[in-house]
Amino acid sequence: MAKQHLDIIFETTQFVAINKPAGLLSIPDREQTQTSLKDLLIQKYGKIFTVHRLDKDTSGVIIFAKDEATHKYLSQLFEGRAVEKYYQAIVLGTPPQKKGTIDAPIAEHALDKGKMIIHQRGTDSVTDYEVLEEHKFYSLVQFQLHTGRTHQIRVHSQNIGHPIACDPLYGDGKPILLSSFKKKFKLSKHDEEERPMLNRVALHSYQLKFKDEGGKQIILTAELPKDMRALLQQMRKHL
Numbered sequence: 291m292a293k294q295h296l297d298i299i300f301e302t303t304q305f306v307a308i309n310k311p312a313g314l315l316s317i318p319d320r321e322q323t324q325t326s327l328k329d330l331l332i333q334k335y336g337k338i339f340t341v342h343r344l345d346k347d348t349s350g351v352i353i354f355a356k357d358e359a360t361h362k363y364l365s366q367l368f369e370g371r372a373v374e375k376y377y378q379a380i381v382l383g384t385p386p387q388k389k390g391t392i393d394a395p396i397a398e399h400a401l402d403k404g405k406m407i408i409h410q411r412g413t414d415s416v417t418d419y420e421v422l423e424e425h426k427f428y429s430l431v432q433f434q435l436h437t438g439r440t441h442q443i444r445v446h447s448q449n450i451g452h453p454i455a456c457d458p459l460y461g462d463g464k465p466i467l468l469s470s471f472k473k474k475f476k477l478s479k480h481d482e483e484e485r486p487m488l489n490r491v492a493l494h495s496y497q498l499k500f501k502d503e504g505g506k507q508i509i510l511t512a513e514l515p516k517d518m519r520a521l522l523q524q525m526r527k528h529l
Contacts, residue, residue, distance in 0.1 A: 304360040309512040316343035350495025374499040375435040380492035381452040384429040392446040425525040455492040465489040
């Protein structure tokens with residue numbers, strides 16, 4: 291197994307917070323065909339405990355516990371909604387209301403395994419959102435999760451008519467090309483076809499806030515990854 295760089299945001303003797311890159315599994319999948327972040331942490335620490343997880347394509351802050359007692363404490367914080375969870379995403383279009391709350395129950399799709407839908411038989415799911423930047427075709431939006439359903443932000447974004455960019459399950463799944471918003475775009479001599487600026491679900495776990503066992507306030511922040519930052523920089527240029 292190749293050694294991979296771990297971007298450690300914060301570490302104590304009880305837990306470690308990592309800035310997970312997009313494309314890396316949080317924990318091993320059933321097939322175990324790919325190395326996961328948890329595998330890398332086991333290599334480093336020997337023993338590690340899963341507290342919560344991020345989708346493979348989602349980047350950003352994720353916490354793992356180093357012992358059973360901390361695992362229990364942190365898991366209870368997440369289950370008891372005592373962790374403030376903020377995400378940032380690039381979405382299609384701009385929501386007409388710049389701030390709002392999406393309160394819509396989420397259930398598993400009856401036929402399409404792994405897909406979630408808004409349905410009254412679903413579990414209560416609440417997400418706050420705020421538009422941070424508006425661009426011609428896309429916006430940067432901050433979400434605060436009040437519940438922790440599978441694909442919650444992705445489903446809720448779709449529900450308000452502004453799915454997350456490049457989302458194959460809940461949006462159009464199309465990569466974002468510079469030529470789509472840069473008027474005089476020219477392909478460089480070396481490229482036969484345009485390379486996408488972004489080709490993954492544009493969702494990032496930005497910040498977690500909670501109190502540790504000693505009552506100390508912990509704020510963990512992971513700035514937007516390079517691919518999302520580069521895209522926003524180009525959008526600001528070509529308004």
